[in-house]
Amino acid sequence: KEVETQTKLANVVVLATGGTIAGAGASAANSATYQAAKVGIEQLIAGIPELSKLANVRGEQVMQIASESITNDNLLQLGRRVSELADSKDVDGIVITHGTDTLEETAYFLNLVEKTDKPIIVVGSMRPGTAMSADGMLNLYNAVAVASSKEARGKGVLVTMNDEIQSGRDVSKMINIKTEAFKSAWGPLGMVVEGKSYWFRLPAKRHTMDSEFDIKNIKSLPDVEIAYSYGNVSDTSYKALAQAGAKAIIHAGTGNGSVSSRVVPSLQALRKDGVQIIRSSHVNAGGFVLRNAEQPDDKYDWVVAHDLNPQKARILAMVALTKTNDSKELQRMFWEY
Numbered sequence: 358k359e360v361e362t363q364t365k366l367a368n369v370v371v372l373a374t375g376g377t378i379a380g381a382g383a384s385a386a387n388s389a390t391y392q393a394a395k396v397g398i399e400q401l402i403a404g405i406p407e408l409s410k411l412a413n414v415r416g417e418q419v420m421q422i423a424s425e426s427i428t429n430d431n432l433l434q435l436g437r438r439v440s441e442l443a444d445s446k447d448v449d450g451i452v453i454t455h456g457t458d459t460l461e462e463t464a465y466f467l468n469l470v471e472k473t474d475k476p477i478i479v480v481g482s483m484r485p486g487t488a489m490s491a492d493g494m495l496n497l498y499n500a501v502a503v504a505s506s507k508e509a510r511g512k513g514v515l516v517t518m519n520d521e522i523q524s525g526r527d528v529s530k531m532i533n534i535k536t537e538a539f540k541s542a543w544g545p546l547g548m549v550v551e552g553k554s555y556w557f558r559l560p561a562k563r564h565t566m567d568s569e570f571d572i573k574n575i576k577s578l579p580d581v582e583i584a585y586s587y588g589n590v591s592d593t594s595y596k597a598l599a600q601a602g603a604k605a606i607i608h609a610g611t612g613n614g615s616v617s618s619r620v621v622p623s624l625q626a627l628r629k630d631g632v633q634i635i636r637s638s639h640v641n642a643g644g645f646v647l648r649n650a651e652q653p654d655d656k657y658d659w660v661v662a663h664d665l666n667p668q669k670a671r672i673l674a675m676v677a678l679t680k681t682n683d684s685k686e687l688q689r690m691f692w693e694y
């Protein structure tokens with residue numbers, strides 16, 4: 358009987374990349390002062406013996422970094438390893454441990470480019486394992502629980518933080534000092550309680566199996582940069598980014614992606630020079646940019662990022678530009694993904 362239940366367990370691979378979930382501080386009182394990316398994946402897995410009841414878990418250290426330092430090459434490396442594992446008959450689910458600063462970017466990237474319906478869960482923590490009330494252990498336990506469940510298949514890349522199951526597309530780090538850090542403007546998809554998932558809604562946007570993008574066909578990612586907007590903003594950063602070779606500039610706009618009258622002529626000129634201009638919003642709880650509402654996008658041949666925040670808009674723009682440089686096609690992709 359024991360052997361029978363053992364063989365029925367799902368095979369889950371944990372790909373470790375660093376972050377606070379692998380962090381260590383000097384004392385248990387250090388919840389905010391510590392070094393990220395210190396503890397290896399074997400030690401993290403060994404610290405949660407309960408994992409062996411959920412799945413056959415093995416770990417792989419893909420990199421060991423704080424996620425603010427992740428590069429496009431790191432993204433591609435991780436994406437390719439996820440894809441190889443997803444293609445393997447011996448793997449039922451994949452968990453990625455990640456720093457929380459850019460976790461939402463990596464989760465969205467994988468959501469766009471991984472051609473699999475196997476569960477892919479990205480997880481981090483807000484406190485290092487050495488701190489009181491560390492959250493990494495339960496977050497990782499929940500990630501493995503979701504990764505090993507059949508119900509998680511085909512739902513796109515997911516994020517398990519603070520007992521919630523979030524869509525990797527929607528979720529964003531909203532506050533950096535609470536364990537309740539990750540939110541989606543449209544709400545979580547479900548909850549994990551004591552290793553069991555409870556689902557309430559499904560992602561409506563194209564992802565994974567239904568995506569036209571495939572990591573196997575992406576050799577490199579183009580340079581897409583973000584320019585932040587605010588009162589008294591000048592066009593200096595936009596021009597400098599274009600000068601440095603950006604193929605697209607994400608306008609991290611105020612409100613509904615509004616553009617200062619001081620900047621509009623420069624963005625028109627940059628577009629004429631071939632740079633794609635993508636209007637997004639840096640409104641904290643979730644921007645919502647509509648085409649031709651704030652600026653005449655049709656006339657200027659600009660693209661709107663709709664509800665994608667600037668950092669997620671950068672991810673989609675990079676992936677989309679590997680396929681097309683047609684602004685109408687880019688806009689279609691921004692509506693569909």
Ligand SMILES: NC(=O)CC[C@H](N)C(=O)O
Nearest residue numbers: 376377423424456457458
């Ligand atoms: N909570 C965290 O994971 C932040 C640690 C670090 N800055 C990172 O993103 O990797």
